[in-house]
Amino acid sequence: MTQVRLTLIVAAFLTLTGNFTFLEKTILVYPLSENWLFVGSLLVWLFVFLSALLLLLCYRHTIKPILIILLMISAIVSYSTNNFGIVFDHNMIANTFETNTTEFLELVSFKSFIYLLFFGLLPSYFVWSTTITNVPLKNQLWQRIKAFVIMIFIFVLLIMSFSKHYTSFARENPDLRMYINPTYYLYSMTKYVGSKFNTSTTPFSQIGLDAKINKKDNKQRLLVLVLGETARVDRFSLNGYKRQTNPMLEKEDVVSFQKMTSCGTDTSWSV
Known part of the structure; x- marks a missing residue:
């Protein structure tokens, strides 16, 4: 199997299995009876975006480790979001890194193991056991260029076909994007890591100097x-x-x- 094909398969799997909560909340805003084509286009858009991102990162020596790590983390995120409504924003990523073993073990259950097995371990085994075809570098680049051209065409086609829907989706429902798996938690992790390298400090300043204590009020609180x-x-x-x-x-x-x-x-x- 070629690198491009394996990447597209994993991207499709993550798009279809990792976004149940996102679809559920999207359908509440855009009922399927009137917007089923748009909702379907959202899934295609997510697949195209994730595929393009992975094709930029996944090469001969990085494809399997990246895809396996992504599958395992996405399975855990999917379980947490679907069952507890957890949004993996910057603060939740920080909370995840700062948690301890006891708190982590409290979340382990039979249901979480099932999620991890079917959405993480088994797909990861498929990726690990897949034999990657050795394709000359020139052919690999040509395959990726063709894939990118097709993705750009699909992206433009979707935007042109549902321009009003995508405009309202971006402006009026920004909270829905927080349930997109795995792109949003990847964005949050990037933001969290960036904050750790940000060494700038805010100068000390006094505020509320105009506030006065009412000394006449002797009421105890x-x-x-x-x-x-x-x-x-x-x-x-x-x-x-x-x-x-x-x-x-x-x-x-x-x-x-x-x-x-x-x-x-x-x-x-x-x-």
């Missing part, structure tokens, strides 16, 4: 700060959520304070 894990209040069965999410807490004599706020719902952001 109690402020409670809770430092630790956070969760979404509308996902607590203690607060009326239909699914059972607090089986252990319900056995305890606890009080659920519903009017609470948090600066974030992931460890790296809130702590």
Whole structure:
């Protein structure tokens, strides 16, 4: 099998199996009854974009390691997004790198193993066991050029055919792109790595100097700060959520304070 063909097969597999949540949320905005052609074009667009990206990165000595790593990570991301609604933005990438073994093992389940097996391990074995045809460099370049030309043609055709849809999709629904697998988490990882190399610091400045303390108010106030894990209040069965999410807490004599706020719902952001 040629490098180009293997790359296109993996790109198609990732596009079809890694974007269930993206499609689900897109259909809520663009119902299939009226927009099935546009929704289908989105999948083609994702395939074209991912294929072009992989063709730039995957060569004789890099194709298998890159594709296998991508398949394994995408399977984990797909499981997390489909089952927990997790968006792998810059903050979540940071949270992933800063987590510990205990927190990671809490997410391991039979269902997660099934995801990893069918969407990660088995496809990775296919890639690893595939024999890459030795093609002269000149022919390889020609194959890639032809593939890029076809992709550019498809890209232009899609944009011209659904220009109004793509315009509204980009302007009015930017949050949908955060569910695209694997391109969005790759973008987030790039952003995270870039932030680690950014050594610039913001100069110290004092703010709020015009604020004055009202010394006449002698009323005492109690402020409670809770430092630790956070969760979404509308996902607590203690607060009326239909699914059972607090089986252990319900056995305890606890009080659920519903009017609470948090600066974030992931460890790296809130702590």
